[in-house]
Amino acid sequence: MTVKLALDHVHKAYGDRVVLDGMTVSVDEHQVVCLIGPSGCGKSTLLRCVDLLDPIDRGTITLDGVDITAKGIDTNAVRRRIGIVFQSYNLFPHMSVLDNVTLGARRAQKRPRREAEEQARELLDRFGLGDKAEEFPNRISGGQNQRAAIVRALMSDPEILLLDEVTSALDPELVGEVLGVIRELAERGLTMVLATHEMGFARDVADRVCFLNEGRVLEEAPPAELFGSPQEERTQQFLARVTEAGRL
Amino acid sequence: MDDPTLTERRPSAVDSVLTGPTGGRSWFQQEGVRAGVIASVSTVVFFGVAAALIVNSPNWPRVRDQFFSWEDFREAWPDVLGGFWVNVVLFFQAMLLIPVVALVIAVMRSLRGPAFFPLRLLSIIYTDVFRGIPLILLILLIGFGVPALDIQGLPNDAAFWGLIALTLSYSAYTAEIYRSGIDAVPESQRSSARSLGLTQFQTLRFALLPQAIRNVVPALMNTVVSLQKDVALIAVLGVVRDATREAQIITNRTFNYTPYLAATVLFLAVSIPLTRYVDWYVARDRARRSQAQV
Numbered sequence: 001m002t003v004k005l006a007l008d009h010v011h012k013a014y015g016d017r018v019v020l021d022g023m024t025v026s027v028d029e030h031q032v033v034c035l036i037g038p039s040g041c042g043k044s045t046l047l048r049c050v051d052l053l054d055p056i057d058r059g060t061i062t063l064d065g066v067d068i069t070a071k072g073i074d075t076n077a078v079r080r081r082i083g084i085v086f087q088s089y090n091l092f093p094h095m096s097v098l099d100n101v102t103l104g105a106r107r108a109q110k111r112p113r114r115e116a117e118e119q120a121r122e123l124l125d126r127f128g129l130g131d132k133a134e135e136f137p138n139r140i141s142g143g144q145n146q147r148a149a150i151v152r153a154l155m156s157d158p159e160i161l162l163l164d165e166v167t168s169a170l171d172p173e174l175v176g177e178v179l180g181v182i183r184e185l186a187e188r189g190l191t192m193v194l195a196t197h198e199m200g201f202a203r204d205v206a207d208r209v210c211f212l213n214e215g216r217v218l219e220e221a222p223p224a225e226l227f228g229s230p231q232e233e234r235t236q237q238f239l240a241r242v243t244e245a246g247r248l
Numbered sequence: 249m250d251d252p253t254l255t256e257r258r259p260s261a262v263d264s265v266l267t268g269p270t271g272g273r274s275w276f277q278q279e280g281v282r283a284g285v286i287a288s289v290s291t292v293v294f295f296g297v298a299a300a301l302i303v304n305s306p307n308w309p310r311v312r313d314q315f316f317s318w319e320d321f322r323e324a325w326p327d328v329l330g331g332f333w334v335n336v337v338l339f340f341q342a343m344l345l346i347p348v349v350a351l352v353i354a355v356m357r358s359l360r361g362p363a364f365f366p367l368r369l370l371s372i373i374y375t376d377v378f379r380g381i382p383l384i385l386l387i388l389l390i391g392f393g394v395p396a397l398d399i400q401g402l403p404n405d406a407a408f409w410g411l412i413a414l415t416l417s418y419s420a421y422t423a424e425i426y427r428s429g430i431d432a433v434p435e436s437q438r439s440s441a442r443s444l445g446l447t448q449f450q451t452l453r454f455a456l457l458p459q460a461i462r463n464v465v466p467a468l469m470n471t472v473v474s475l476q477k478d479v480a481l482i483a484v485l486g487v488v489r490d491a492t493r494e495a496q497i498i499t500n501r502t503f504n505y506t507p508y509l510a511a512t513v514l515f516l517a518v519s520i521p522l523t524r525y526v527d528w529y530v531a532r533d534r535a536r537r538s539q540a541q542v
Contacts, residue, residue, distance in 0.1 A: 053439050080445035090440035094458045104444030107454060149440075156445065 001028040003065070004191045005050065005160055010059035012045055012215075019045045020056070021215030027160070030189045034202035034223070037212035038238060043195035044087075046212075047162040050193070051084045063160070080108060083153030084162040087169050089145040091137040091152070097124070098133040101152045109156065116155070123151045127181050143174030147181055160191040167198055199242055203227050211235045317506045324498045324507035331494035332514045338411060338479045338490070343472065345415045350422035351457075357423070358430050358456075359448055371423070378420035384481050387413040391485040410482040418475055425467045429460035466530040473522050477515060491515070 005027040012020035019042050027033045035043045048054045050061055052068065052075045060067050068078045091100045098120055105116035124130050127147045132140050137148070146166055153161060163182065167175045179201050186192060186205050196202055202209055203223040210220040211232070219232045230236045302308060356364075357371040378386070390413040395404040403409075433456050441455035442448075461468075483492035491514055495507035 048439070051443050053442060076445045076447055079443055082443075084440075084443045086436060086440060088436060090434075090436045092437065092441075092455050092459075094462065103441075103454060104446065107450050108445035108447075152444070 001031070003027070004029045004031070004063070005193070006062045007046070007050070008060045008062070010046075010049065010061060011057045012042075012049055012054065013057060019215055020049065020059075023059070023212075023216050025210055025217050025220070027191060027193055028207075029191055031207045032186045032192045032194065032205055034206040034209045035193065035195045035212055036197070036199065036202060036209060036238075037218075041212040042215045043212055044164050047084060047164050047193065047195060050162060051082050052078055053084075076108060080104070080156045081159050082162065083156065083158035083160070085146070085149050085153050085164065085166050087165040089137070089142070089149040089169070091145055091149055093137050096134050096136055097129065097140070097148045100137070101148060101155055104152070105155050120151070120155060123154060124148070127151055128177070141174060142170045143177045146170060146174075146178045150178075150181055150185075154185075160193070161185065163192060163194045163196070165195050165197060167196070197242075199227070199239075211238065213238075313504075315505050315509055317504055320498075320502065320504045320506035321510055324495060324510050327494045327498065328491050328507055328510040328514065331489050332491035332511070334407070334488065334490040335479045335482075335515075336518075338407070338414070338482060339476055341411055342414045342418065342475060342479065345411070346418045346422055346475070347468075349415060349419040350426055353419060353423035354426035354430065355452055355457075357427055358452060361448075375420045375423055378416050379424070381417070383414070383417045383478060384484060386417050387481055387484055389413075390416070391482075406485045407482070407488045410485055410488060414475070414479065414482070418471065418478075422468065422471055425464050425471065426460060428467075429462075429464035430456055432463050433459045466526070466533060469526040469529060473519060473526055476519055476522060480511075480515065 003026050007023050007025050010020050010023040011018070012023075019040075021042075023042065023046060025033070025046075035046065037043060045054065049056050056069055059069075061069050063078065063081065067073075068075075091097070092103070095103065098117060101120040101124065102113065102116040105111045105119070106113055121130065121133060124133055127150070129144060129147055129151065132144055132148070137145055140148075146169075150161075150163075150166070166182070167178050170178065175198070179198065182192070182194070182201075183205055194202070194206070206223050208220060209223045209226045210217045211226065211230070211234075212218065213234050219226065219230060219235045226235070227239065230239055305311075353371050353374055356367040357375075359367060381389075387410055391406050391409045394402070394409050394412075395406060398404070430452075437455055437459065438451055441451040446454065480490065480492045482488050483490050483496065486493065489497075491511040492508075495511045498507040499505055
């Protein structure tokens with residue numbers, strides 16, 4: 001297995017608040033890694049830093065062995081190799097689904113509109129959005145918004161997909177359709193990092209689960225192991241509370 | 249609608265409370281009539297008292313002759329109307345220039361990263377300086393100052409420099425309006441645009457500005473209303489024969505102030521419909537937005 005993405009002792013603070021405190025984690029090619037942990041443990045920040053949306057203070061992030069936080073790196077080119085999907089979908093409200101999905105291809109990659117739209121329609125079809133291409137984001141459901149956001153992130157054929165609590169903003173009955181899409185992508189071998197509160201789904205789809213606490217990985221293991229016999233006390237407490245809430 | 253319970257509902261105790269002892273017309277209809285009567289009476293009384301106060305003031309006959317002379321009005325009208333055309337042209341020229349200059353200033357201010365610091369600084373200085381100078385002073389300084397420099401290749405026309413002064417001042421305000429619109433777009437929209445590999449400029453151009461401008465259209469339209477009147481300030485340059493200046497010239501000759509009234513009528517004839525339109529547009533825009541959120 002080759003290492004696709006690796007964070008090595010990454011530090012990140014917003015003002016006085018330390019969010020990543022020596023975060024070290026690596027993701028192999030074709031692997032699905034789930035990040036779990038309490039709010040504020042650094043899951044979202046980790047994903048934002050990997051996509052170079054927030055600069056890190058110290059440490060290195062490597063993609064295929066190349067330090068992408070080094071000076072002189074073409075950040076826009078790196079972002080095209082990495083897809084990210086956010087909790088609140090963030091489709092552009094003034095554009096149709098099709099224009100949303102093709103914007104990056106047309107403007108950042110300078111591909112001809114026809115070719116981009118062809119690829120977009122194919123992807124939209126595959127994820128059950130074929131008839132929603134001309135709709136605007138406020139006219140379709142949250143689940144459809146989130147699936148469109150995933151399609152948008154897939155348009156540049158990313159080598160790795162980051163998913164930031166993509167089901168947290170959805171009505172419960174819409175969670176399934178989005179998880180279905182992610183499961184399909186996992187089966188096709190796409191490398192993914194998911195920050196998630198869906199423990200059942202993490203157990204199902206992940207190759208490895210990392211429990212994050214106070215800005216670093218406290219414990220990591222295959223899902224059966226981590227959920228079955230967590231070693232650290234904090235992990236046990238967290239999982240006990242999640243179980244109590246009926247989420248596992 | 250065959251259901252008899254819907255069409256032939258028997259009167260109940262609640263109905264008599266709602267309609268009152270007179271029955272027939274509803275409480276709401278009666279209230280509407282009453283409100284209408286009160287509004288009309290109070291309007292007539294208010295304006296009646298105000299008119300009586302003015303007409304009975306000790307100097308009213310003199311003021312009437314100096315400000316409301318029909319003869320002077322008719323005599324001044326052609327020149328003032330001709331001057332008003334200058335204002336209209338100036339208004340449209342400024343309306344073309346201001347949105348463009350303001351957008352450049354606003355975009356400069358919205359760029360992030362240390363490399364763009366000089367542009368951000370320039371934009372801040374620009375808005376601070378040109379919002380800080382009273383428009384009348386700016387028109388005097390630029391309208392007289394720049395032509396006096398006699399720089400080769402630059403026009404020496406006072407009207408041109410008046411237009412530039414108007415543009416500089418209004419662009420500073422308009423840039424701030426744009427910026428407030430850009431700031432109102434959620435940060436997550438910027439993140440998702442950047443995550444697609446778009447550059448800062450592309451992010452602004454395709455993701456943020458279309459939303460930002462839509463946010464501030466009402467504010468921009470109010471600026472248009474105020475610009476329509478402020479073009480009259482060009483009269484201070486003296487050589488530009490706009491409506492106000494024409495009125496001033498006639499007044500200086502006849503010592504009668506009615507020409508100013510003629511200019512006022514012309515400005516009102518444009519600004520009142522414009523203001524009504526803006527109000528209507530803003531109300532419609534608000535209604536559409538609240539609908540879209542459902």
